[in-house]
Amino acid sequence: MSGSAKTTPLSPEGYLLGIFSSKAARDGAVIRRKSRDIERYVGRQVFLSELNRRGYAAVENAGQIVIFCNAEPVHPLA
Secondary structure (H helix, E strand, O other): OOOOOOOOOOOHHHHHHHHHOOHHHHOOOEEEEEHHHHHHHOOHHHHHHHHHHHOOEEEEEOOEEEEEOOOOOOOOOO
16 A cells, blocks of 8 residues: 555544444434544545434534534524
8 A cells, every 4th residue: 555545444434333323422412523533534525414414413613523413403602
């Protein structure tokens, strides 16, 4: 394998499965992940498509993505 080829320990499917099979996600709670990890392992568009498919919402701030693992509306407080 070439030294310029970048490999990741997880497939995109495996990374998404890990996020959405966590206890917090299964319970409909809130989880957070680093933006750079999501971009590295699955890509932003794939991630957003999966959120949409599940009916979930997310917000991003300071390099973190907060994922609301339920279909409830998200109301900004400020």
